[in-house]
Structures are given as C-alpha cells and as structure tokens.
Amino acid sequence: MARWEPNTRARLELAALELFVERGYDQTTVAEIAERAGLTKRTFFRYFADKREVLFGGQDVLVRLFTEGIAAAPEQATPLETIGAALEAGSVVFEQARRALSRKRQVIVADHRDLRERELLKATSLTETMREALRERGVPDTTANLASTVGSLAFTAAFERWIAPDGNPDFAALAGEALDELRKSVTELG
Amino acid sequence: MARWEPNTRARLELAALELFVERGYDQTTVAEIAERAGLTKRTFFRYFADKREVLFGGQDVLVRLFTEGIAAAPEQATPLETIGAALEAGSVVFEQARRALSRKRQVIVADHRDLRERELLKATSLTETMREALRERGVPDTTANLASTVGSLAFTAAFERWIAPDGNPDFAALAGEALDELRKSVTELG
Numbered sequence A, B: 001m002a003r004w005e006p007n008t009r010a011r012l013e014l015a016a017l018e019l020f021v022e023r024g025y026d027q028t029t030v031a032e033i034a035e036r037a038g039l040t041k042r043t044f045f046r047y048f049a050d051k052r053e054v055l056f057g058g059q060d061v062l063v064r065l066f067t068e069g070i071a072a073a074p075e076q077a078t079p080l081e082t083i084g085a086a087l088e089a090g091s092v093v094f095e096q097a098r099r100a101l102s103r104k105r106q107v108i109v110a111d112h113r114d115l116r117e118r119e120l121l122k123a124t125s126l127t128e129t130m131r132e133a134l135r136e137r138g139v140p141d142t143t144a145n146l147a148s149t150v151g152s153l154a155f156t157a158a159f160e161r162w163i164a165p166d167g168n169p170d171f172a173a174l175a176g177e178a179l180d181e182l183r184k185s186v187t188e189l190g
Helices: A008-023 A030-036 A041-047 A057-072 A079-093 A096-110 A113-136 A141-163 A171-188 B008-023 B030-036 B041-047 B057-072 B079-093 B096-110 B113-136 B141-163 B171-188
Strands: none
Touching: A008 A030, A008 A041, A008 A096, A030 A041, A057 A079, A057 A113, A079 A113, A079 A141, A079 A171, A096 A113, A096 A141, A113 A141, A113 B113, A141 A171, A141 B141, A141 B171, A171 B141, B008 B030, B008 B041, B008 B096, B030 B041, B057 B079, B057 B113, B079 B113, B079 B141, B079 B171, B096 B113, B096 B141, B113 B141, B141 B171
C-alpha cells in the first residue's frame, strides 16, 4: 500500500469545495470532507488545522512565492518594480485550470463573515510579507509600507479580474496592468 | 426610576475592559460585564450583538465621522486633502482621557486571533467608507482605492503613535504628520 499521496492536499481542498457548494459551509463536517476525498479525518488534520483552513492553503504558498520573488528582484529595482516581481512570482498559482474552483471558493468566503475575516487576516499577512521583504532590501519603513499596500491593491484587482467570467486568464499580465494603473493614479492623489 | 442612561454604552465598555484585563477575554462572560456595570444582560444586548462587539463600538462612530468629514471637505480638495479632512473629523474620538483605555484594548485585541480578525474587518470597512465617499465626490476608482488605503495607513500610524507611552496626545496632529510622510514617500515608489 502506497502511503505516498502526491495529491492529498488538493484532493481534500476539492472535496471540501464540492461539499461547501452542495450543502453549505456550516452544514459540512471534516469527516464528510475526508470521506468524499477517500481519506480519513486524521489525514485531513495532518494537512489543515481546522475546516476553515482548507479554504486558505493557497495563501501560505503565496507568502513563500512573494518572498522568493522579492529576494530574486535585481538590486537596483525600485520598490514598485520589486513588488511587481513578487506578484509575477506568485502568479504561477493562478493556473487556468484553477479559475472555476477559485470562483466557487470566492462565493463561499464572501457568504460567511468568519471566512471573510480569515481571508482578511491572510491578506494582511501577505502584505506584511511584502513589507518585511522590502525593508530587508533597505527600503525605508513608510515607503515599504506604502509599496506593499499598493502591491496588495494590485493583487486584489488582478484577482477580481482573473476570476471574472470573461476575464483574461493570464494572471501575471493582469497583475502588471493593475500595478501600472496604480502607479499612474499616484500622481492624482494630490 | 430614570430609564434614560446617558453613559450606558461607555459603562459597559469600561466594565468589559476591566474584566478582560483582570480575568482574560475568554474567561469573562456577558453576565459578568453587565453585573460589573450595574446593568442587566438584556441591557448589554441592546447595545452590543455579542461579547466581541463591546471592543469595537468606537469603529462605528469613526465610520460616521469619516463620512461626515469627507462630505464637508471643500469641493476643490485633492483626494489626499479629503482623506486628511476625514482623519481630522475622526480625531475627536481620540481624547486624551481615552488613551489609557485604548492601550489596554490594544493588548487584549492583539492577544486573540478572533479579535484581531474582527479588528481587520472593521478597519477594512473604515477604508471602504473612505473609498465610497471619495467615489461619490467623483474621484476615479483606482485613485479612490489608493487614497483610501493611504488614509488607512496614516490612521494606523497615527494611532500607534498616539497610544505609545510617550506619544503626542494630539491625534489630529499625528494623523496630519503621518499623511504628510506618506505623501512624500509616494515619490519614492518608483
């Protein structure tokens, strides 16, 4: 019996989303998610701390990718160019094949205050990741703060366009566009 | 018997904070908070939906003040000047006498993930309030988005300085300073 399960995490995420859509988030138990995925409850808890977390696994991956993207940016890159590198590095997560799932996930999260709060906490930790990575490159506090927040706005805008029914499936391109728009609007702040 | 209680809300907030500091947030019940304030549990629930909300009443006041501040800003004010007017209008909440209480509140919120999540949700609704108010003034979406986010960063920075032990007690001045710093750092984004 092979104990190695390359897709365990993805299977649990998919099973959870299916059940949340079919029955509602509150009406679904961890036991049911595990069963739908053909796994045990114990296995579920090896991957996720609780039912809520099964919706947020992607965010931890993004934290890692953003950090790597910023570290790999050329030394002379400006703060916003560095943020652009982070978003580009993170965009590998947003494969075409994940769009339908991401849309379903958004509906579930938007419907539930606890989930929206968790989403915000994760988004904040993503912004903090960018801020810390900029500060480590020697960007002054206020600028790092502002640049990471602009990065977060660009990310959110790109994501909203990416999951839109007729959206461009190229997340990296959308993130670049959103960042450019924000860069331009900076001159209109007054 | 006078049923009119001008300070009911404030008494409940103070009693709750005292108990959270003494016993911890999780160990305190709504019944205990009401009792400490010399009121009934029923009265508590007339003011707050749940135990958590007793820590967040101030945010609803800020939403109102920010909205009023933005509406009252001169027509020709730039987006950031308009945000400055919002922060100034909101600063009346941050009276010298509230600093000690605010500090205690921060410690309780910071210690508890559920409370941090609620805090983020409230902060987000504050940012959205500013964004909507700017859009109603005809500021384009991306600029309104950016300006309100800058406002939120200024607000957070001012608040952190205001509750610092040796902080300036003049919140409006701190908010103005923080906004100026952000305005300057905009040119360093690249």
